[in-house]
Amino acid sequence: xxxxxxxxVEGLSVCFGAGAGAMEVVKGVDLTLRRxxxxxxxxxxxxxKTVTGKAILRILPRAARITAGRAVLxxxxxxxxxxxxxxxxxxxxxxxxxxxxxxxxPMSSLSPLHTVGNQVAEALRLHRKKSGAEGRRICLETFxxxxxxxxxxxxxxxxxxxxGGLRQRAMIAMAMVCRPDLVIxxxxxxxxxxxTQAQVLDxxxxxxxxxGMSMIMITHDLGVVANMADSVLVMRRxxxxxxxxxxxxxxxxxxxxxxALIAAAPKIPECMSGGLGEVRDPIxxxxxxxxxxxxxxxxxxxxxxxxxxxxxxxxVIGRGETLAVxxxxxxxKSTVARLLLRAEDPDPGAExxxxxxxxxxxxxxxxxxxxxxxxxxxxxxxxxxxYSSLSPRMSVLDILTExxxxxxxxxxxxxxxxxxxxxxxVGLSPAHLGRFPHAFSGGQRQRICIARALALDPEMIVCDxxxxxxxxxxQAQVLDxxxxxxxxxxxxxxxxxxxxTVVAELADRVAxxxxxxxxxxxxxxxxxxxxxxxxxxxxxxxxPEPDVNRRxxxxxxARGAGDPECWPEPFGYRGHQAPPLHEIEPGHYVSCAA
Amino acid sequence: xxxxxxxxxxxxxxxxxxxxxxxxIERKDLDYATWVLVWRRxxxxxxxxxxxxxxxxxxxxxxxxxxxxxxxxxxxxxDHLNAPPQPVGIFDGGFIVTYPMTETxxxxxxxxxxxxxxxxxxxxxxxxxxxxxYSFLGIWESDNHLVCPPEGGTFxxxxxxxxxxxxLSRLMHSARLSLTIGLIGVAISFAIGMVVGGIAGYFGGWxxxxxxxxxxVIRSLPELPIWLALSAAIPAHWGPEAVFFVISIILGLxxxxxxxxxxxxxxxxxxxxxxxxxxxxxxxSTARxxxAHMMPNFMSHLxxxxxxxxxxxxxxxxxxxxxxxxxxxPAVSWGLMLNDALTLxxxxxxITPWVLWPLxxxxxxxxxxxxxxxxxxxxxxxxx
Numbered sequence: 001x002x003x004x005x006x007x008x009v010e011g012l013s014v015c016f017g018a019g020a021g022a023m024e025v026v027k028g029v030d031l032t033l034r035r036x037x038x039x040x041x042x043x044x045x046x047x048x049k050t051v052t053g054k055a056i057l058r059i060l061p062r063a064a065r066i067t068a069g070r071a072v073l074x075x076x077x078x079x080x081x082x083x084x085x086x087x088x089x090x091x092x093x094x095x096x097x098x099x100x101x102x103x104x105x106p107m108s109s110l111s112p113l114h115t116v117g118n119q120v121a122e123a124l125r126l127h128r129k130k131s132g133a134e135g136r137r138i139c140l141e142t143f144x145x146x147x148x149x150x151x152x153x154x155x156x157x158x159x160x161x162x163x164g165g166l167r168q169r170a171m172i173a174m175a176m177v178c179r180p181d182l183v184i185x186x187x188x189x190x191x192x193x194x195x196t197q198a199q200v201l202d203x204x205x206x207x208x209x210x211x212g213m214s215m216i217m218i219t220h221d222l223g224v225v226a227n228m229a230d231s232v233l234v235m236r237r238x239x240x241x242x243x244x245x246x247x248x249x250x251x252x253x254x255x256x257x258x259x260a261l262i263a264a265a266p267k268i269p270e271c272m273s274g275g276l277g278e279v280r281d282p283i284x285x286x287x288x289x290x291x292x293x294x295x296x297x298x299x300x301x302x303x304x305x306x307x308x309x310x311x312x313x314x315x316v317i318g319r320g321e322t323l324a325v326x327x328x329x330x331x332x333k334s335t336v337a338r339l340l341l342r343a344e345d346p347d348p349g350a351e352x353x354x355x356x357x358x359x360x361x362x363x364x365x366x367x368x369x370x371x372x373x374x375x376x377x378x379x380x381x382x383x384x385x386x387y388s389s390l391s392p393r394m395s396v397l398d399i400l401t402e403x404x405x406x407x408x409x410x411x412x413x414x415x416x417x418x419x420x421x422x423x424x425x426v427g428l429s430p431a432h433l434g435r436f437p438h439a440f441s442g443g444q445r446q447r448i449c450i451a452r453a454l455a456l457d458p459e460m461i462v463c464d465x466x467x468x469x470x471x472x473x474x475q476a477q478v479l480d481x482x483x484x485x486x487x488x489x490x491x492x493x494x495x496x497x498x499x500x501t502v503v504a505e506l507a508d509r510v511a512x513x514x515x516x517x518x519x520x521x522x523x524x525x526x527x528x529x530x531x532x533x534x535x536x537x538x539x540x541x542x543x544p545e546p547d548v549n550r551r552x553x554x555x556x557x558a559r560g561a562g563d564p565e566c567w568p569e570p571f572g573y574r575g576h577q578a579p580p581l582h583e584i585e586p587g588h589y590v591s592c593a594a
Numbered sequence: 595x596x597x598x599x600x601x602x603x604x605x606x607x608x609x610x611x612x613x614x615x616x617x618x619i620e621r622k623d624l625d626y627a628t629w630v631l632v633w634r635r636x637x638x639x640x641x642x643x644x645x646x647x648x649x650x651x652x653x654x655x656x657x658x659x660x661x662x663x664x665x666x667x668x669x670x671x672x673d674h675l676n677a678p679p680q681p682v683g684i685f686d687g688g689f690i691v692t693y694p695m696t697e698t699x700x701x702x703x704x705x706x707x708x709x710x711x712x713x714x715x716x717x718x719x720x721x722x723x724x725x726x727x728y729s730f731l732g733i734w735e736s737d738n739h740l741v742c743p744p745e746g747g748t749f750x751x752x753x754x755x756x757x758x759x760x761x762l763s764r765l766m767h768s769a770r771l772s773l774t775i776g777l778i779g780v781a782i783s784f785a786i787g788m789v790v791g792g793i794a795g796y797f798g799g800w801x802x803x804x805x806x807x808x809x810x811v812i813r814s815l816p817e818l819p820i821w822l823a824l825s826a827a828i829p830a831h832w833g834p835e836a837v838f839f840v841i842s843i844i845l846g847l848x849x850x851x852x853x854x855x856x857x858x859x860x861x862x863x864x865x866x867x868x869x870x871x872x873x874x875x876x877x878x879s880t881a882r883x884x885x886a887h888m889m890p891n892f893m894s895h896l897x898x899x900x901x902x903x904x905x906x907x908x909x910x911x912x913x914x915x916x917x918x919x920x921x922x923x924p925a926v927s928w929g930l931m932l933n934d935a936l937t938l939x940x941x942x943x944x945i946t947p948w949v950l951w952p953l954x955x956x957x958x959x960x961x962x963x964x965x966x967x968x969x970x971x972x973x974x975x976x977x978x
Contacts, residue, residue: 032599231601236608244603254605260612341875376877389868392977393628393890402886403876429617438977439625444616449872456876477616 004074006181006214007033007056012069014051014060014238026051027238028068033182038208038215040229040246042222042261044471045442048238053184053218056083057095073098073182097127100175104187106167110159116170117155120177127178139177146173147203165196169203176207183208184216189224193328194499195561198542198552201227220472222265223544226250227551234258247548264476265546266501272525277586279318279509283460283492284340284354284364284379289313290347291335309335310346311516311576317460317509322486322493324503324524326539327513333496336513337462340364340494341381342372354379356459377407380453384465386445390437396423396448397433403455422451427481443474450481460492467502479506500536501543504528509587512536515564517578519571522588532590534560534567569593624977631976632894642969645962652769652959659766660728662740664749667767667926669725671748671758673697674708676946679761680750681710688717692749705945716744753948755934761951764926768952771927773959775842776907780900782846787853788896794854795861796884802858809851817848821910825919834925841920845907856899860892894974902967905960912956928952 014026026048033039043049054060056071071083073094083091095101100123103109111119120139125131130138136155143151146169159167168188175183185204189197205228208215217228225232225246232249234242234257242255253259290311295304310332317323327333339346342364346352352364356378367375383389390399400419404410410418420430426447437445446466453461463482467475483506485491497503503510504524511521512535520533531537538560541553564573570593573579581589624631637643655662674697683691693715695708724742727735743749752761794805824844828837864870864887873883914920915929916936923930935949943950 236610239606239608240604241606241608241610242604245601248603252603254603255608256610260610343871343875373877376875381872381875383868383872385868389872391867391869391887391891395627402873402878406873406876406878406882427616432617432619435619435625436627439619439621441618441620444620452872452876473612477612 004035004078005032006035006074007031008070008072008074009052009056010070010072012052012055012071013067014048014055014064015067016064018065024067025064025238026055029233029235029238029240031233031240031243033214033216035181035214036208036212037230038217038228039231039233040217040219040225041233041235042219042225043235044220044473046237047235049218049235050186052235053101053186053216056184056216057099057101058083058091059095059101076181093127096123096175096180097178098180099182099184100178100180102168102171102175102183102185102188104190106164106171106191107159109171110167112159114158115155116157116159116162116173120170120174123174124177139173142173142177145207146170146176147199148173163196164192165200168192168196168200172200172204172207176211179211180213182214182216184218186218187220188217190220194542195328195538195557197224198544198554198557199561201544202552202554204228221544222250222261222472222546226546226548227544234261250546250548260473262546264473266472266475266479266499266504266543267545267547268501268504268528268540268543272504272528276523276525279316279321279587281319282316282353282355283319284494285316285352286336286340287314287351289315289336289339289350289352291332291339291344292347308576309516310339311578313513313516313518314581315511315518315521317492317494319459319492320486320490321508322495322503322506324495324497324507324510325513326497326500326503326510328498330515331513332516333498333513334464335516337381337464337494337496341379341462342367342375373407377456378458379460379462380456380458381462381464382446382449382453382466385469386442386449387469389449390445392436392438395434395436399437399448400433400451400455403452407456409456418455419451422454423448425454425485426451427477441474442470443478446470446474446478447481450478450485454485454489457489458491460494462494462496464496465498466495468498475502482506499543500528500539501545512539517591518581518589519591520589521581526585526588530585530588532584532588533592534571536560628890628894628976632973635976636969636973639969639972641965642972645965645969648962649959649966653773655766656770656773657731659770660730661736661738663760663763663766664724664739664741664743665760665763666725666728667759667764668924669759671754671760673758674748674750674754675758676706676756677708677750677754677758678946679753679948680748681712682751683712683715686715688715690718691715692718692744692747692751694747695750716747718742718744718749752951753946755931755949756938756946761931761948764931765928765951765955768926768928768931769955771838771921771925772908772911772929772956775838775845775911775927776904776963778839778842779845779849779907779910780904782843783850783853783903784896784900786846786850788857790850791854791857792861792884795858795865798862805854805858809854812848812851817910818913820848821845821914822917822919825914834922837920837922838925841911841914842907845910849903849907852903853896853899856896857892860895861888864888864891894970898967898971898974901963901970904967905963908956908960908963912952928956 009029009031012026012029013024015022015024017023029052031039041049041052051064055066066084072080073083074080117139121135124135124138140151140155143154148154148169162170189200192200201224219225229246231245232243233240236257242249242258249258250262253262291309293307293309295306313336315323325333325336338344340352346365350365353361354364354375355361364375397419400422401415404415404418419433423430423433428444428447467478470478486493495503495506507524510524510527511518514535520536531540538557541556544552559568579591579593581591583589677695680695681693683693693710693712695710698707700707719742722739722742723737724739725737727737730736750760754760790805794802821844825841828840870883870887873887911920911927912929915927916932918933921927921930931952938946938949
């Protein structure tokens, strides 16, 4: 115990509501944070981790109350104050001055009407009484520190002019500008793309060691913990289930829940199996697949330039196989899924073929209405958001029998029977059939969505980021379920994801997309063991793993994460002149200039 | 408690069973059909419930007004012109009694002065026959009333108008037209709004653009002059029923743009919902998607908007009739009663203020509709 603790929280309890309906969401949490160290609070949604962070700063929502506990902050001179006992004006001086917070959603945490410089300078003016030229100088230094390429431009930029990563940097600058003793970061990188997340995490780590501040990192991602934290607090349903130094917890977890969390964290297997070479028996394939959206019409007849969401994509999905399409937001991966399903019409010239169990080849791109309906029976979809993909007005039974009703299958009793079977198939009790979707958790709802997709006994399922809205442990369960169903029912999957590690165990083949094009496509084994394209390498390097010995390789991320113009030869390109795909080994295609 | 040691490895002994967790129902409180949740949330809003009960009560009365009111709305009493509210007593030789009023003319101001004779209480008659027979619900003739004026006496608790007609009975009879005109008008604007808004929302593109521009033009027209122009075009020889329907159509015709916009925006929003996309991708027909997935979700919103637009209709009718361009006598509505007050000029306020009674039900009904509509609207999203 060389260092005195900076913050000690003892027996913190928080209640929502009052009287008989009160719900205790944080139950007696203890934590100790030493100066210069970082602590991660890990938990899934509803575990009380964010409430704990907010309670320390006393910025809880109106309905919540701190019912017990102390939070003792030790000052530079060894003076101790209990944050929960302070008057509101004195608390305001501490907020932003000695303890700063970084929120999850940078867009809604920054005022859209003020420039970034203005907002950062305000914190400085309030807490350090520095304004004018000196304030500006300090702000610009901070901007440079948090990695803005052009601090002057950042000073006068509005939040909407910045990308997600830069906005989060602006938030970090705002938190850092007063040199706080403690920064509480609430899922600071969850809203960011993987490669941006890696860079922001690295920035936070450098700032922390550089300035000697302490940090509380609230996250659901053990990979982030492994890379960032000295000690960990695992929370579940408002209680601490395990706490201790990161290395101990990650290598020797004591509680069953922690073990489940670590087991659930997606990682790239050491040795990959799976087929090599070309697809032998394709079920769905597309060539020359492009989609151009007309520009938005603004005012009288003015039209913005058309947006090319997908360009010249060529993919093949093998029967009984899983093709994963991976890319960051805006890469066109979901558009590809919608085009393959004919939820949208592709640009003319595209060829989409489907060959079902009956061996008959159909042209999906030019199908008639009636044939399209028959096609829909054989190819189904599972959406990303389990909350909006189930109609709140229908019971689970109605939801599961609807596809059968639409296609006029079975009698009422048979449909009911089928719905019960489906519930069991996805691991839910048929007793839940009469319930309504809002009663279920996210994972259960996603299981219901999968059951609905299975109702028509399809041959193929398109999964559009089915796990990205779920907690990590639930994600693992859903992936296991999908894997089991594939084997049991001989399904083929098109699996859309923004995270390469998530698909590593499920995919037979992977296509990596960037800016509407495929940059690399290969059997999973080849792609993970021998990635060639700098962007693929960056994606693999950027995903944090729950392993303290394998930290992020930022050099690799930096090489491939930028725009195509910054990619090294022979991969880089300007404008729309992307180099074609070249086959470098059987079945492994890379976009590069020959 | 010992101070927390950050280097110690603490493991809680709480149990963890992932298998049980999978079946656990997270939000039992939300496990009901949407309408049940909406209804429960609505019941929590006391003001809205009270308004709803109030409106329900007065609408249920409408068919029985002839029975409930002591007089017919047309019967005149030449001895009681512009009589003030008649004093009413309780348990003074009867359950409820009235005191007869005698009229004298003040020779200085030439005003009629009514003095009540408190020594001569006259008990009201209950469930008695009085006045001219009326047709009860068009089924049978009757002259039975809930309450009849005393034998040889009068019962004017709200006073009489300048023709000596009972204000209370006229207020009650007025409710029929004044309250139903709002419903009919909203039904018309609902129908137009649904169709036009639905078309705009479903087809989108240039159809949507045309509808939107048309709505903007209609909304930019000043309402009152249009009403006046349209109602002035009703032929003078048409009967009161025909005029009633034309007026309600006029009100409905000018009100639909708001509803059409609500329908359209809800339509567009729902089309993006993933459960609608899921239905599309399972091969459901457009008709099925609209009927099974979109309608239930936006009908409730429309009911709220419609409830909120009924008061505007009632006020519109009142304004038109007040200006003498709406309904025509012998029909009776609150607006028409106020029109009578208009003919009295300033005297309406200084000498015979009781002719302004129709303002009370108008204000109450409009407020009740607004509270009810707000209550429905707030209850619509029970999941937030």
